[in-house]
Amino acid sequence: MNLQDTIAAISTPPGRGGLGIVRLSGSDARAIAARILRFPKQHQWKSWTAALAELPDAGGSTVDQVVATFFESPRSYTAEDVVEIACHGSPVVLRFALERAVAAGARLAEPGEFTLRAFLNGRIDLPRAEAVRDLIEATTLYQARVAAQQLEGSVSRRIAPLKEQLLELIALLEAGIDFAEDDIAVAPPEAILARLDPLAAGVSQLAASFAFGRMVHSGLTLAIVGRPNVGKSSLFNRLLEQDRAIVTDIPGTTRDLISETASIEGIPVRFVDTAGIRAGRDPVETLGVERSFQAMADADLTIVVLDRSQPLEPADHEILERAKRQGRFVVVGNKCDLPCRAEIECMAVSALTGEGIPALRREIAGGVPPEAGFITSVRHEQCLKESLAYLEKARLATLQKIPHEMLLLDLYAALQAIDAITGATTADDILNRIFATFCIGK
Ligand SMILES: Nc1nc2c(ncn2[C@@H]2O[C@H](COP(=O)(O)OP(=O)(O)O)[C@@H](O)[C@H]2O)c(=O)[nH]1
Numbered sequence: 001m002n003l004q005d006t007i008a009a010i011s012t013p014p015g016r017g018g019l020g021i022v023r024l025s026g027s028d029a030r031a032i033a034a035r036i037l038r039f040p041k042q043h044q045w046k047s048w049t050a051a052l053a054e055l056p057d058a059g060g061s062t063v064d065q066v067v068a069t070f071f072e073s074p075r076s077y078t079a080e081d082v083v084e085i086a087c088h089g090s091p092v093v094l095r096f097a098l099e100r101a102v103a104a105g106a107r108l109a110e111p112g113e114f115t116l117r118a119f120l121n122g123r124i125d126l127p128r129a130e131a132v133r134d135l136i137e138a139t140t141l142y143q144a145r146v147a148a149q150q151l152e153g154s155v156s157r158r159i160a161p162l163k164e165q166l167l168e169l170i171a172l173l174e175a176g177i178d179f180a181e182d183d184i185a186v187a188p189p190e191a192i193l194a195r196l197d198p199l200a201a202g203v204s205q206l207a208a209s210f211a212f213g214r215m216v217h218s219g220l221t222l223a224i225v226g227r228p229n230v231g232k233s234s235l236f237n238r239l240l241e242q243d244r245a246i247v248t249d250i251p252g253t254t255r256d257l258i259s260e261t262a263s264i265e266g267i268p269v270r271f272v273d274t275a276g277i278r279a280g281r282d283p284v285e286t287l288g289v290e291r292s293f294q295a296m297a298d299a300d301l302t303i304v305v306l307d308r309s310q311p312l313e314p315a316d317h318e319i320l321e322r323a324k325r326q327g328r329f330v331v332v333g334n335k336c337d338l339p340c341r342a343e344i345e346c347m348a349v350s351a352l353t354g355e356g357i358p359a360l361r362r363e364i365a366g367g368v369p370p371e372a373g374f375i376t377s378v379r380h381e382q383c384l385k386e387s388l389a390y391l392e393k394a395r396l397a398t399l400q401k402i403p404h405e406m407l408l409l410d411l412y413a414a415l416q417a418i419d420a421i422t423g424a425t426t427a428d429d430i431l432n433r434i435f436a437t438f439c440i441g442k
């Protein structure tokens with residue numbers, strides 16, 4: 001991929017619409033646009049300004065009237081010269097405009113290349129580049145809001161203080177080694193641990209926040225299970241706010257899996273209603289029950305529905321046991337509009353009246369977001385975990401009084417892992433810090 005090329009792509013989704021945009025980026029963006037467009041009079045490119053133009057074919061007849069907006073480097077998305085040509089949103093016209101741009105010297109952009117260029121040109125760091133992708137892929141407003149915060153640098157801001165602490169520790173140890181003869185005391189193990197432990201705790205906390213962030217990013221699959229007639233389908237309909245599954249007082253009504261996606265507190269949740277779990281009365285019901293077990297095994301979260309208006313049955317306990325073995329689950333006592341006859345700790349709800357449903361929604365959405373913020377990228381989680389592993393190695397090395405040269409290797413590896421999230425540290429960063437904090441002055 002040659003990054004000197006001027007690239008072109010259709011930046012709007014495929015299909016018809018009011019408008020469609022062809023975007024050009026690179027040093028020739030202006031020249032290429034000038035070659036394929038016809039302006040009413042001699043055109044003066046002015047940054048952040050739109051101009052009306054015609055898009056003619058090779059014979060000179062107009063194919064579309066367009067608006068060309070110019071963004072001069074570095075104040076553009078990619079930090080290069082960018083021209084956005086807003087055409088009418090016909091796939092034929094857009095493809096034609098793109099072909100003309102390529103014939104006039106542009107290269108077709110690779111997927112993500114505009115954002116890649118923004119990153120390589122130093123306009124955004126990696127988490128911001130990733131946030132652009134998340135923002136585009138958001139299916140709920142909450143996801144979009146989280147991505148927008150990351151686009152403003154929320155991940156980088158959270159990582160900065162951790163990196164700062166790590167650099168200080170590295171500087172402390174480096175100074176003890178490099179300037180040993182200048183009477184700079186070698187840091188004792190307690191002093192090292194006093195810095196290392198809070199740092200590791202911070203990295204660990206941020207890595208753990210992915211449990212919540214993963215849900216925000218990818219949503220979750222939720223299986224609703226329980227005995228026949230406890231109200232699974234009623235609850236399913238209530239949570240979806242639509243009459244999707246058939247509800248009757250005949251046990252064994254739902255025989256196959258039914259799934260539907262809805263946003264719960266901004267998190268996309270795929271709900272799966274299942275057949276009531278009991279010994280099947282016929283082959284179809286038996287197959288349905290097998291699918292219920294499968295849905296439970298595949299789900300990120302299981303809602304075990306009990307009928308609170310009746311004493312629990314052995315089957316209820318069996319289902320609870322199974323849920324416990326399989327991961328995150330919530331026990332819901334349905335029919336709380338009726339007198340309670342079940343002795344068990346559970347979230348009381350009524351699918352009939354809607355009582356307790358808001359609390360259940362909050363529970364499904366994983367409660368309140370972690371206060372210190374959260375990460376939503378599995379890549380960031382992996383980098384943080386890797387960094388943490390090295391910090392733990394460094395901790396052991398400190399306890400075993402291993403020479404600081406060795407300890408530093410672990411710390412540098414921990415730093416490298418953190419740096420992989422945002423961008424690289426140079427040796428200068430560390431040197432500057434040593435000299436700034438220790439005032440060697442010799
Ligand atoms: N009183 C009361 N009845 C309910 C409630 N939820 C469901 N039901 C009734 O219980 C019966 C079985 O409901 P259904 O949703 O089909 O249960 P499923 O077999 O677990 O899917 C139906 O007659 C529902 O109207 C509730 O919260 N309160």
Ligand SMILES: [Mg+2]
Binds near residue numbers: 232233245253254276
């Ligand atoms: Mg049902």
